[in-house]
Amino acid sequence: MCWILAGLLIEAERWAARPARSPNAGRQGATQIKCAEVTAGPRLGPVSHGSWLERRKLGCVDMSRASVCIRTVEQDDKSDSFFASLFKLDFLFSVGPPTCPAERPAEASRCGDDEWEGEFFPGIPKIKYEGPKSKSHLAFKYYNAEEVILGKKMKDWFRFSVAFWHTFRGTGGDPFGASTKYWPWEDGTNSLAMAKRRMRANFEFINKLGVDFWCFHDRDIAPDGKTLEETNKNLDEVVALAKELQGSKIRPLWGTAQLFYHPRYMHGGATSPEVGVYAYAAAQVKKAMEVTYYLGGENYVFWGGREGYQSLLNTDMEKELNHMARFLEGAVNYKKKIGFNGRTLLIEPKPQEPTKHQYDWDAATTANFLRKYGLIDEFKLNIECNHATLSGHSCHHELETARINGLLGNIDANTGDPQTGWDTDQFMTDIAEATMVMFSVIENGGLAPGGFNFDAKLRRESTDVGDLFIAHISGMDTMARGLRNAARIMEDGSIADLVKKRYQSFDSEVGAAIEAGKADFEYLEKKVMEWGEPEVPSGKQVMKPLRLFHLGAVLMDPIKALFMYCIFFFSSCACFQTCLCTLAHFANKSFR
Ligand code: XUL
Ligand code: CO
Numbered sequence: 173m174c175w176i177l178a179g180l181l182i183e184a185e186r187w188a189a190r191p192a193r194s195p196n197a198g199r200q201g202a203t204q205i206k207c208a209e210v211t212a213g214p215r216l217g218p219v220s221h222g223s224w225l226e227r228r229k230l231g232c233v234d235m236s237r238a239s240v241c242i243r244t245v246e247q248d249d250k251s252d253s254f255f256a257s258l259f260k261l262d263f264l265f266s267v268g269p270p271t272c273p274a275e276r277p278a279e280a281s282r283c284g285d286d287e288w289e290g291e292f293f294p295g296i297p298k299i300k301y302e303g304p305k306s307k308s309h310l311a312f313k314y315y316n317a318e319e320v321i322l323g324k325k326m327k328d329w330f331r332f333s334v335a336f337w338h339t340f341r342g343t344g345g346d347p348f349g350a351s352t353k354y355w356p357w358e359d360g361t362n363s364l365a366m367a368k369r370r371m372r373a374n375f376e377f378i379n380k381l382g383v384d385f386w387c388f389h390d391r392d393i394a395p396d397g398k399t400l401e402e403t404n405k406n407l408d409e410v411v412a413l414a415k416e417l418q419g420s421k422i423r424p425l426w427g428t429a430q431l432f433y434h435p436r437y438m439h440g441g442a443t444s445p446e447v448g449v450y451a452y453a454a455a456q457v458k459k460a461m462e463v464t465y466y467l468g469g470e471n472y473v474f475w476g477g478r479e480g481y482q483s484l485l486n487t488d489m490e491k492e493l494n495h496m497a498r499f500l501e502g503a504v505n506y507k508k509k510i511g512f513n514g515r516t517l518l519i520e521p522k523p524q525e526p527t528k529h530q531y532d533w534d535a536a537t538t539a540n541f542l543r544k545y546g547l548i549d550e551f552k553l554n555i556e557c558n559h560a561t562l563s564g565h566s567c568h569h570e571l572e573t574a575r576i577n578g579l580l581g582n583i584d585a586n587t588g589d590p591q592t593g594w595d596t597d598q599f600m601t602d603i604a605e606a607t608m609v610m611f612s613v614i615e616n617g618g619l620a621p622g623g624f625n626f627d628a629k630l631r632r633e634s635t636d637v638g639d640l641f642i643a644h645i646s647g648m649d650t651m652a653r654g655l656r657n658a659a660r661i662m663e664d665g666s667i668a669d670l671v672k673k674r675y676q677s678f679d680s681e682v683g684a685a686i687e688a689g690k691a692d693f694e695y696l697e698k699k700v701m702e703w704g705e706p707e708v709p710s711g712k713q714v715m716k717p718l719r720l721f722h723l724g725a726v727l728m729d730p731i732k733a734l735f736m737y738c739i740f741f742f743s744s745c746a747c748f749q750t751c752l753c754t755l756a757h758f759a760n761k762s763f764r
Pocket of ligand 1: 389428473475556584595627
């Protein structure tokens, strides 16, 4: 317990004494210090020494998903030592919601205002395309928004979106450690004023990055109030500002309701056994749909945060799934009622985390659910690559499953770590994976009205404001390289040829009869008697990666290209083919 307290104190002290990070942070420090006096100050040290129990204050520092709420009891004491005060502090520690629970926001909301002079990201220019030779970290090397690839501008293939919750509420905290990021504009509160200032930072970021979309959860952007009415009012205020800041071009790729953070949702939202929670979740989604519509959002997402179970022994799975279907039906009806037509409702599958089993396990499970409840025509899927690998599939597999079912609607572009079995939400940097992703997107003819949302966050150790840009630029460049590779490979046609040849026996009369549903078992048995044992050709998997690497190499730098070309050349010698393929695979990996 002691080390937790000490940790909190150190963290709190670090917050108070945190370094100015941006060139204009010194100037902004005044606002922050003022805030610290109102909310953070009394719980940090040195404690102002009044009389014993003179004042009790409830301070709340909220750094998004890891909030530290501390109640201080100030005492009469001669000692000025910070650690001497340690035992007089009464802590409430919670890894709480990114909003202070309803009892606590009032004091915090008096903190500061949303004024901010000058830029939030001074020194960061508007990010431009400079091409592969550029040495700048703040330039695109492969993503060229206006360039046309396979008949569509790059920006229209991607429709890139910034995820508000990671970029502006991410703290770098993990289950073992407190926040590491202290953006200069944050004042340590979850006040309405802070929400508005953060929103201004969001739009400066989006404009400088040069994208047209953003995504949000209702509770990321505005704090909870004491009642639903107060919460909705907070949301309306922030949304009104967002609408103004969006201008005529920027809009949400999607909005969603956060139905997983608040303690009321501990058993789920739509699948909670408590009817009051089901109703609350419905009211929250209703409002989130309204504000998404108001902001010109193009889609609305359902990620079933806690729609699943921890134990089947206390769960009526059939009942919960029926409830979930009723809930989604309610959303479809409300969408129609408010005229949110032409927009897509998306479900985002994820197999586990936070619950041990989530009902929308993967694309196939979700498609089955939608079909069973007659909702298949009302929804599409938002495939997240890190969720795909958590469910034991590749992202490409999930995208293809969605695509062939007519359900591919949007991509949460991120990736996991092969050595870490959880949802690390990293920016994708693997060009081979991005190439596969783009095969599906091209086959699908694009994603609009969906797009690519960077459901990805900075690593805990990346703490500079500039890192936010670098991470997005590298994510966008990786996807752009994927698009360029996939287009090149598809134009070349060799992979398509390989696949076509593999199934050519079905172009025969018998194959055609099977595909048309006209070949019964007796007919097929007769054919086997006539043909005898079938000849089964090679699947040529070894050729596929090799061909991919050869074509991809054209887009790499000349040395890599030469190396890959040599591998390809030598590999045509049949006896070395298999082992050189393996070598090529590893070589390609390490080069990247
Ligand atoms: C959680 C996740 C969410 C959804 C939106 O794993 O991916 O952020 O994308 O609720
Ligand atoms: Co996601």
